[in-house]
Amino acid sequence: MASITLKNIVKKYDDGYPAVNDVSIEIEDGEFVILVGPSGCGKSTLLRMIVGLEDITEGELLIDGERVNEQAPRERNLAMVFQNYALYPHLTVYENIAFPMRLAKGKFSQQQVDEKVRRAAAMLELEEHLERKPGNLSGGQRQRVAMGRAIVRDANAFLFDEPLSNLDAKLRGQMRAEISQLQTKLGTTSVYVTHDQTEAMTLGDRVAVLKKGELQQIASPRELYEQPVNLFVAGFIGSPSMNFLPGTVEGRTLRTPLGDIELSEDTARAGQGRDIVLAGIRPEFFEDAATLAEPQLSKGSVISAELSHTEWLGNEQYAYVSYENDPRVAEALQNLAEEMDADELRTQLVVTLDATSRVRGGEVADLWIDTRRIHLFDPATGENLTRDAEAGAELTQRAREERKQDQERASRS
Template sequence: MSTVSFRGVSKHYGPTVALDGLDLEVREGEFVSLLGPSGSGKSTTLNLLAGLLDADAGEIRIGATDVTLLPPERRDVAMVFQNYALYPHLTVFENIAFPLEVRRPRPDAATIREKVERVAGLLGIAALLARYPKEISGGQQQRVALGRAMVRDPKVFLLDEPLSNLDARLRIRMRRDLKALHQALGSTIVYVTHDQSEAMTLSSRIAVFDHGRLQQYAPPAEIYDRPANAFVANFVGDRETNFLDGALEGTDGELAFVTALGRIPLGRRGSALPSRAGLRLGARPEAIGVEPAAGAELRVALAELSGADLFLTVQGRDNTEVVARADPRAVRLEPGATVRLRFDPTRLHLFDAESGAAVSHGS
């Protein structure tokens, strides 16, 4: 395993900026997810690291070696693709062994068998070694692809959305297995995904990209609780963040944010904020409580039951809406019910309305 370093790395396709001046450091043994929507720069970053693309500017290092101009085969990285890329005419054993078979000098047959069986045992596919890819499930094929990468003992593993072809239940199970495998191996892993749940579950740190630029690079809890800007706050989470326009009220005393849905106490003093003008309030659904209130001005426009959670779209008289998360065993509300909202000040964020940059986070 090894460290990975991007220093001022850029990639352009004509006038289109695919990656703009990326500075990123991956520590030895870390599991780092590159997260973002399509076209954000995450796959470009992975392909630059693999040597499948050439950088227009900057430097890429794996350990102490500058690999910016090295071909893929000299970078000592192993890549697992979205479609697994298994050879259909080879058995599971032969697929896993393939990187060793083509290595020069080629290891002896006993060494190859020992390595393949060790990796297969770690992945729980030792009983499948004589089968062909078409004879095993999608989750098992994914493990074979991982085994083919692991058998090489590379410096860095590169995983390009390896779970996206699996069904939802199997994806969750494979996330758990991937995390356990990383803990067992201690390998450096760079993982591309557009699924924020995968990134939050698996990662030591997450790099969030948008329009070719790194927006935030931090541990999952910090990404979630202290987003660097409105984009990160909205992208990371099961549901979109609620954003409300309004104005601060209060000076040296307790501050509140006055919106079309009412006055929202912020639980912080005026001196705690570096900026007072042009702000937007950000609140995730779990930061908003809902309780019935006869004759209130707010009403439930939509109720969505999602297993253990009830998501309520609450609407004000001017059609301003927020989505709140509730416990369906404790709250029974139907569309049309009038309600009162309670905002948790420890989970509220303030952003600059123009730039989107975070100004303040709840405690």
């Protein structure tokens, strides 16, 4: 195992465009870090620089404190798991897993090879498939073979390049759980690239959000969700995405196209004196006011809105509310949509309601908003005006402590 340190890493191609621009990340020994962002944000390029498949234009890459910029990939002792598995179709599962040890001629005896292959196969539930060829395996089984090959190398770190993108949704969920449990058990430093934020949020100890080659924020999934640093992180993390409602703060009142919302004192203070702000309200910050008792109603604000339509999902339902956008924020929202690989950010609220709510499309409903959790953003700079950096850091520190406890439990079992 090893720590990985990226110091002001830059990657420029022949045309001078920085695919990765001044990225600095400290990855602890045994930590699982996710690189996430839309297509073209530089996440795969960054991973390829760590493993040595791309040259570093500027900056330093350290593995366990040693500079490795000029080292060849094989000298870095990093195991890569690719999107397409990179298995040898003519070799059995056994020989595919054993391949890295066969390459190190004379380093491993046949007994050592056999022990390591069978231990990895048992870990990955591949014992019954060792004599089969990759072409006769399912996608999930092939992915496990690729992981087995990484395990037997005793590598300093595992690097995953969108390993689950070829699998169907159900199998992706299963493999996510397997990768997470395996990483906790092995305690091996891991860097994982994905464009799927569900993978990022469920797998990572910390998640690094990239946009156009620049690091926006690196933190625990919970800190990213609850204390995003800017509009891009707030909009990219979470499904359905955070709603951005234009408004003006007057006293403790946020005046919006959907009516007035009473803010907490601290939130209102952050928006004072600004011509316009964007209120970030996640879908689950809403409830059907008709389903709530008075004690909870008093802890938020209620607006009346006409629902365009609803979607019932069994355990919950989504309601949609259209509104007239403010032209002063139209450009900022369009730019945000392009940065997130979306065609546009529609001028509608997405509201998550309890499945028992009886509201329907075409009706006017009273919607309760948990105003304690609203964020205000500057549409010009994207800055989160209400971010509590101290509370966010505490969330990430707690996640770090929980990871260490999980690894200790796994090592004892």
